[in-house]
Amino acid sequence: MKVFGVLAACIMLLQSSVICRNLKVVPIEDKDYWYQEGKNRIQNQLTKKLSVNRAKNVIIFVGDGMGLTTITASRIYKGQINGELGEENYHSFELFPGVGLIKTYNTDMQVPDSAGTATAMFSGIKTKSGTFGIDATLPTGECDPAVYEAAKVDSILKWAQDAGKRTGVVTTTRITHATPAAAYAHVSDRDWECDSEIPSQYRDCMKDIARQLVEDSPGKDINVIFGGGQQQFGFGNGDGSCVREDGLNLTAVWEENRKAEGVSHRFVTTKGQMEELSTEEKVLGLFDFGHMAYELERENTEQPSIVNMTVKAIRMLQKAENGFVLIVEGGRIDHAHHDNYAKLALTEAIMFDEAIAAAVAMTSRENTLIVVTADHSHSLTFNGYPERGNDILGFAHNESDKKPVYETLTYANGPGFNVHRKEGAIGAEDYLWRDPTLMEDRDEMYYRHFAPIFEKSETHGGEDVAIYAIGPFSHLFNGVFEQSYIAHAVSCIGNFGPSKYLCNSSISVKAVSVLVLIMSYISSRLV
Ligand SMILES: *[C@@H]1O[C@H](CO)[C@@H](O)[C@H](O)[C@H]1NC(C)=O
Ligand SMILES: *[C@@H]1O[C@H](CO)[C@@H](O)[C@H](O)[C@H]1NC(C)=O
Ligand SMILES: *[C@@H]1O[C@H](CO)[C@@H](O)[C@H](O)[C@H]1NC(C)=O
Ligand SMILES: *[C@@H]1O[C@H](CO)[C@@H](O)[C@H](O)[C@H]1NC(C)=O
Ligand SMILES: [Zn+2]
Numbered sequence: 001m002k003v004f005g006v007l008a009a010c011i012m013l014l015q016s017s018v019i020c021r022n023l024k025v026v027p028i029e030d031k032d033y034w035y036q037e038g039k040n041r042i043q044n045q046l047t048k049k050l051s052v053n054r055a056k057n058v059i060i061f062v063g064d065g066m067g068l069t070t071i072t073a074s075r076i077y078k079g080q081i082n083g084e085l086g087e088e089n090y091h092s093f094e095l096f097p098g099v100g101l102i103k104t105y106n107t108d109m110q111v112p113d114s115a116g117t118a119t120a121m122f123s124g125i126k127t128k129s130g131t132f133g134i135d136a137t138l139p140t141g142e143c144d145p146a147v148y149e150a151a152k153v154d155s156i157l158k159w160a161q162d163a164g165k166r167t168g169v170v171t172t173t174r175i176t177h178a179t180p181a182a183a184y185a186h187v188s189d190r191d192w193e194c195d196s197e198i199p200s201q202y203r204d205c206m207k208d209i210a211r212q213l214v215e216d217s218p219g220k221d222i223n224v225i226f227g228g229g230q231q232q233f234g235f236g237n238g239d240g241s242c243v244r245e246d247g248l249n250l251t252a253v254w255e256e257n258r259k260a261e262g263v264s265h266r267f268v269t270t271k272g273q274m275e276e277l278s279t280e281e282k283v284l285g286l287f288d289f290g291h292m293a294y295e296l297e298r299e300n301t302e303q304p305s306i307v308n309m310t311v312k313a314i315r316m317l318q319k320a321e322n323g324f325v326l327i328v329e330g331g332r333i334d335h336a337h338h339d340n341y342a343k344l345a346l347t348e349a350i351m352f353d354e355a356i357a358a359a360v361a362m363t364s365r366e367n368t369l370i371v372v373t374a375d376h377s378h379s380l381t382f383n384g385y386p387e388r389g390n391d392i393l394g395f396a397h398n399e400s401d402k403k404p405v406y407e408t409l410t411y412a413n414g415p416g417f418n419v420h421r422k423e424g425a426i427g428a429e430d431y432l433w434r435d436p437t438l439m440e441d442r443d444e445m446y447y448r449h450f451a452p453i454f455e456k457s458e459t460h461g462g463e464d465v466a467i468y469a470i471g472p473f474s475h476l477f478n479g480v481f482e483q484s485y486i487a488h489a490v491s492c493i494g495n496f497g498p499s500k501y502l503c504n505s506s507i508s509v510k511a512v513s514v515l516v517l518i519m520s521y522i523s524s525r526l527v
Contacts, residue, residue, distance in 0.1 A: 056323035065334030067377025074349035085389035098474030111462035118182030124487030133186030143205035159497030173331035174229030340416035377461035414458030
């Protein structure tokens, strides 16, 4: 094999499958290379067996806004950071055996928001955008007590708690932000993160999201809660997104309530304190006033990375006898995209993958289902004719006679519009856009990629997102599904919640495969 130089990076996924790739060596990608690549992958695929164990533990990773373009671009970016050309790289989760596509629309929107999509993923029902933990019968932004009660739906966390499992939620956003909050709260407006956001006529009907986490089921019974959002709990101003008017200090209330329950518990605000946690039954970690720092901003903070939080959460939850369910959100991929900050978004996606790889390393394929998906996509596009190995954050072609020069990664809309618009350009013969090769801040994390339509906040995208699964029954995710299917499949595989026992019948699958083995053995002896 003339192809491989140094086999420096191996990703171990299944016990029996190792995929290795070469680092810093430009392979000769002739026909032998591709034949070998194809054969290796077949051998790898053939080692994958249908697993019909039940999952004792479930970890659901949600890359907020991590559409397929983000996955491809961040895979290349990571490869390039490691000195490779980039295109041949894989994220760890891309080698999972179960892979499918997810239809993300909300009941009222073709292109969805995170509130409706999180309700689909976590409660198994689609609902309206901007609302979560309720079905589509309650008018958005309103509250009628009887309709509200009837509209409420339970989440995976509630199903798991009822089955005696421990539960956890980890996010890099405010813990009260739509995606994590849909796992425990029920609101007709995702902005009701603290009391002052709720119109006064509804405050008796519906609690704010932070209070629901601290006081109500399943929030109060969650064992591990890590994220940002101190201001929603009554501390200071943060980013000013929500300042409590009721004077409650909800972390103090959380501590009092856990004390009244008689469970060991601790509230922490720094990475150092988080690392000290060990045997507490319930922990609340709020590491920022608002959203946590982007990974590239984190250096001078006392905040843990998403990898640190994921590892700690799994360690704490692994103490559970009956298993656990953990939700981990890489929440700021989405925020970076909304600002057209492609470099920040790709870096967040890479860190998200590292958290997934850490979770795979700490758990068993026999008893732990790991699912990786996104709630929705973004308007990011990846195009032009850049050469192989071209800087993924660079330009779409590199031939001096080809004008205009533009970026490989651009957005269909967003605030990048203003950065790129040429001062005084009037259109037609007068080209409207600045030459990006002359923009001096292109390497900076807050550089905004091009957008031809102005939007203060870049928008989500409506195409399908991917889902990847490893562990018991990962093949249940092979196909194209409604997003609400995810919760049902997890319920079936984990043997808790409304689809409990539906995966029972697969015991016969096990029996059939044993039978087939015996028969093929017998027939081989006969021949
Ligand atoms: C709220 O209570 C926590 C303890 O849970 C305490 O550390 C914090 O200082 C309190 N915040 C305010 C604003 O009183
Ligand atoms: C925290 O995570 C970073 C990567 O994000 C890693 O380099 C570091 O070792 C981790 N720290 C601990 C204490 O696990
Ligand atoms: C074009 O390619 C040349 C040589 O490969 C390289 O030095 C240059 O930086 C590239 N220019 C752009 C705009 O990417
Ligand atoms: C599934 O198996 C459980 C035991 O694990 C049993 O209690 C239950 O009745 C079975 N349900 C069905 C529908 O087969
Ligand atoms: Zn968003």
